[in-house]
Amino acid sequence: MIPDVGARVWVVPGGRIPFPAHGAEPEFSGFDQLCILNATDEEAQVSLDVYYEDAEPVGPYRIPVGARRIRHIRLNDLIDPEAIRLDRPYGCLLRSPVPVVVQFLRQDTRLPGALGLATTLAHPT
Amino acid sequence: MIPDVGARVWVVPGGRIPFPAHGAEPEFSGFDQLCILNATDEEAQVSLDVYYEDAEPVGPYRIPVGARRIRHIRLNDLIDPEAIRLDRPYGCLLRSPVPVVVQFLRQDTRLPGALGLATTLAHPT
Amino acid sequence: MIPDVGARVWVVPGGRIPFPAHGAEPEFSGFDQLCILNATDEEAQVSLDVYYEDAEPVGPYRIPVGARRIRHIRLNDLIDPEAIRLDRPYGCLLRSPVPVVVQFLRQDTRLPGALGLATTLAHPT
Amino acid sequence: MIPDVGARVWVVPGGRIPFPAHGAEPEFSGFDQLCILNATDEEAQVSLDVYYEDAEPVGPYRIPVGARRIRHIRLNDLIDPEAIRLDRPYGCLLRSPVPVVVQFLRQDTRLPGALGLATTLAHPT
Numbered sequence: 001m002i003p004d005v006g007a008r009v010w011v012v013p014g015g016r017i018p019f020p021a022h023g024a025e026p027e028f029s030g031f032d033q034l035c036i037l038n039a040t041d042e043e044a045q046v047s048l049d050v051y052y053e054d055a056e057p058v059g060p061y062r063i064p065v066g067a068r069r070i071r072h073i074r075l076n077d078l079i080d081p082e083a084i085r086l087d088r089p090y091g092c093l094l095r096s097p098v099p100v101v102v103q104f105l106r107q108d109t110r111l112p113g114a115l116g117l118a119t120t121l122a123h124p125t
Numbered sequence: 126m127i128p129d130v131g132a133r134v135w136v137v138p139g140g141r142i143p144f145p146a147h148g149a150e151p152e153f154s155g156f157d158q159l160c161i162l163n164a165t166d167e168e169a170q171v172s173l174d175v176y177y178e179d180a181e182p183v184g185p186y187r188i189p190v191g192a193r194r195i196r197h198i199r200l201n202d203l204i205d206p207e208a209i210r211l212d213r214p215y216g217c218l219l220r221s222p223v224p225v226v227v228q229f230l231r232q233d234t235r236l237p238g239a240l241g242l243a244t245t246l247a248h249p250t
Numbered sequence: 251m252i253p254d255v256g257a258r259v260w261v262v263p264g265g266r267i268p269f270p271a272h273g274a275e276p277e278f279s280g281f282d283q284l285c286i287l288n289a290t291d292e293e294a295q296v297s298l299d300v301y302y303e304d305a306e307p308v309g310p311y312r313i314p315v316g317a318r319r320i321r322h323i324r325l326n327d328l329i330d331p332e333a334i335r336l337d338r339p340y341g342c343l344l345r346s347p348v349p350v351v352v353q354f355l356r357q358d359t360r361l362p363g364a365l366g367l368a369t370t371l372a373h374p375t
Numbered sequence: 376m377i378p379d380v381g382a383r384v385w386v387v388p389g390g391r392i393p394f395p396a397h398g399a400e401p402e403f404s405g406f407d408q409l410c411i412l413n414a415t416d417e418e419a420q421v422s423l424d425v426y427y428e429d430a431e432p433v434g435p436y437r438i439p440v441g442a443r444r445i446r447h448i449r450l451n452d453l454i455d456p457e458a459i460r461l462d463r464p465y466g467c468l469l470r471s472p473v474p475v476v477v478q479f480l481r482q483d484t485r486l487p488g489a490l491g492l493a494t495t496l497a498h499p500t
Binding site: 254255256273277278283285286287289318319320321322351352353355357363364365366367368369370371374 | 468491
Binding site: 004005006023027028033035036037039068069070071072101102103105107113114115116117118119120121124 | 259261262263264265266301302303304306307339340341343354356358360361363364365366367368369370371372373375
């Protein structure tokens, strides 16, 4: 029996998809990634809103995460309602009908021969 | 309807703006950055105090963050009441009249050809 | 007298053991690592379940951590009930009968001459 | 008026001082660092216990942090009651009589020409 783990709202303030990238794709693409774990027995229809410095929030983006599954999604790949422009500062807020846990990961290959890697949990509410 | 997310006080103990930097500016400058997300419908007049190892705190620095907006601010760019000296250890405490979420990000280009990247959420109170 | 510190359930959503690796082994192997601190006076029989994007969770893996001890375990080294495939996205959920603290660390040496390092606390419940 | 911020007990499970190091010292030494912010009006006599995989905890180490001050201390520099051996896995537990905030930072220069940087808040109790 798995306890309910996590929270229904998560926030990442520090988004910015690195651009340009160097190295073979897709393994050395630059990306921002959200990693979601859903330990419950129900599918989580996660919705994501993207916040900007100079425009109203855009969303919701829909990210289904199956029961007892994870999902690692590159923000670069979100296109509906609109793509997130590369190299533009943003933040995001996720909401889920069931408790999930969210981690943020950046891979930065803007500098040839170098690998910038950074991660943090999102902030739960 | 967005719930109130975040907290009104946030702390980052581990500041130190990397110096010197290598590579084109501003994209490969060395910096410490605060990333703030304000999901509320009110502008947040965030105030920041900077703590040092060997001197009284300096502040407040004023960082307005619009309603439903993010702001990514490099500590290097704060000059009023005074600039934060490069390569000097510091910490900071942020206060906001409305709940916000704060993330810390460092880009370190002191070593030519290398890219040091590190991030963490700030500590909420 | 040490207070009870930590929690009994911890989650890391963003696993993916980097592959391939470059440099001498084992110091420059690519790995995901869980770092567990048990400050209590009882051994902690930590159990770990691994979640995937496209399959049911696998577990439990057993990780004993002695009283007043730490343990740093590379996910690469877990083989019972089955090895975690390299370069495959996963997440994990740890449960302990006594409070512990869990940190996640990745070392990424996929790019020759570069060193990607990222860490975060796991999420406690 | 600054509110009491932080906690009195903090834990970092994932310590390991990188060795060897490459590059000029002390700026490119490999190190694990604890960054402590004390926003209170009282000096904090922080005490630190170090946990190992195969030995009883060692401590307390004494780290005074002045009122309204930060302190960034490299674990490499702690020598009383004994030095922390390089490249040996450890964890640590900090206790403070007044609330403080603690962040962990690693700089890894084991690979010439590369810079591994990772940070996370410690876990508060």
